[in-house]
Amino acid sequence: xxxxxxxxxxxxxxxxxxxxxxxxxxxxxxxxxxxxxxxxxxxxxxxxxxxxxxxxxxxxxxxxxxxxxxxxxxxxxxxxxxxxxxxxxxxxxxxxxxxxxxxxxxxxxxxxxxxxxxxxxxxxxxxxxxxxxxxxxxxxxxxxxxxxxxxxxxxxxxxxxxxxxxxxxxxxxxxxxxxxxxxxxxxxxxxxxxxxxxxxxxxxxxxxxxxxxxxxxxxxxxxxxxxxxxxxxxxxxxxxxxxxxxxxxxxxxxxxxxxxxxxxxxxxxxxxxxxxxxxxxxxxxxxxxxxxxxxxxxxxxxxxxxxxxxxxxxxxxxxxxxxxxxxxxxxxxxxxxxxxxxxxxxxxxxxxxxxxxxxxxxxxxxxxxxxxxxxxxxxxx
Ligand SMILES: Cc1ncc(COP(=O)(O)O)c(C=O)c1O
Numbered sequence: 001x002x003x004x005x006x007x008x009x010x011x012x013x014x015x016x017x018x019x020x021x022x023x024x025x026x027x028x029x030x031x032x033x034x035x036x037x038x039x040x041x042x043x044x045x046x047x048x049x050x051x052x053x054x055x056x057x058x059x060x061x062x063x064x065x066x067x068x069x070x071x072x073x074x075x076x077x078x079x080x081x082x083x084x085x086x087x088x089x090x091x092x093x094x095x096x097x098x099x100x101x102x103x104x105x106x107x108x109x110x111x112x113x114x115x116x117x118x119x120x121x122x123x124x125x126x127x128x129x130x131x132x133x134x135x136x137x138x139x140x141x142x143x144x145x146x147x148x149x150x151x152x153x154x155x156x157x158x159x160x161x162x163x164x165x166x167x168x169x170x171x172x173x174x175x176x177x178x179x180x181x182x183x184x185x186x187x188x189x190x191x192x193x194x195x196x197x198x199x200x201x202x203x204x205x206x207x208x209x210x211x212x213x214x215x216x217x218x219x220x221x222x223x224x225x226x227x228x229x230x231x232x233x234x235x236x237x238x239x240x241x242x243x244x245x246x247x248x249x250x251x252x253x254x255x256x257x258x259x260x261x262x263x264x265x266x267x268x269x270x271x272x273x274x275x276x277x278x279x280x281x282x283x284x285x286x287x288x289x290x291x292x293x294x295x296x297x298x299x300x301x302x303x304x305x306x307x308x309x310x311x312x313x314x315x316x317x318x319x320x321x322x323x324x325x326x327x328x329x330x331x332x333x334x335x336x337x338x339x340x341x342x343x344x345x346x347x348x349x350x351x352x353x354x355x356x357x358x359x360x361x362x363x364x365x366x367x368x369x370x371x372x373x374x375x376x377x378x379x380x381x
Contacts, residue, residue, distance in 0.1 A: 098246030114167025152180035179313025
């Protein structure tokens with residue numbers, strides 16, 4: 001068959017965007033590394049324990065309903081979230097991952113005249129959803145590398161940029177890939193500076209790993225600032241990254257605007273069922289949280305002992321600069337079945353991001369750093 005050339009033309013905004021580069025996965029490992037059966041994925045900040053043990057039976061129950069469309073409003077889960085977080089159910093927008101909330105907000109509040117304001121070292125999805133909406137992206141410099149808070153966001157500079165005009169200011173708190181965190185007074189000051197026409201999205205994907213989440217969450221600011229949206233996810237501490245479930249907390253008028261463009265069945269019934277039981281399992285939550293709070297300083301100390309520069313982190317990952325080139329360390333570990341996240345293209349190429357794994361996974365990482373296999377061709381620390 002003669003080759004036909006593809007003629008339909010995409011919007012120019014689509015040509016400016018780039019596909020999301022996911023972390024590598026065990027499927028990318030060589031057969032040899034897989035044979036050695038030590039595929040350790042420390043690349044995407046998931047919960048190494050997976051979801052609550054209650055999720056399996058809930059999913060089995062959900063099977064009976066798989067032939068039917070899900071409840072488009074996710075009433076049961078929204079009621080449970082509303083109850084725990086003290087917000088009205090009309091303020092909660094459920095989505096197939098918090099990514100999707102970000103995309104919907106961009107569709108509603110951004111266009112060619114209303115830019116997205118983002119920090120230099122931040123979650124790349126903000127840029128992606130903004131470009132897809134035809135908006136410009138205004139990038140605000142982060143703190144310098146030699147600052148006491150290396151590469152952290154600069155909330156004052158972000159607010160000042162948004163005050164000059166913008167559609168949405170996106171800020172992840174804690175931040176990814178740096179792990180920086182700001183307590184509520186800094187966020188309150190930012191919200192006082194940003195004009196009420198600009199939406200401020202505070203992405204709290206990692207809030208559960210902060211030492212004192214109550215001192216950090218922007219939730220109490222929702223009542224004072226109708227232009228504030230807080231996003232949360234089930235992909236991290238709740239261990240449901242594969243189910244795709246997240247939500248946004250926002251002024252009911254913002255939620256009503258999102259409802260105009262939100263496709264009705266964005267959250268599957270298995271995700272709703274899994275989310276409800278995961279949200280209710282306080283024991284699994286505490287175990288997952290306590291693990292990270294104990295393992296984070298241990299791994300940081302061990303890496304520092306091996307000459308790595310470890311950035312302060314309030315999340316379930318560490319971002320650190322090895323004493324030899326990051327790309328080499330990544331390759332050596334990858335060949336040994338240990339997958340970290342390179343930060344190429346994010347302006348901190350010399351660093352790697354390491355998800356806190358189980359204690360055994362982290363020990364294996366340290367062991368391979370100390371004794372890289374013959375494939376490594378030399379030390380990595
Ligand atoms: C800051 C931040 N926000 C949101 C997400 C995505 O969450 P979800 O899986 O709910 O789309 C991530 C995932 O890595 C993240 O790092």
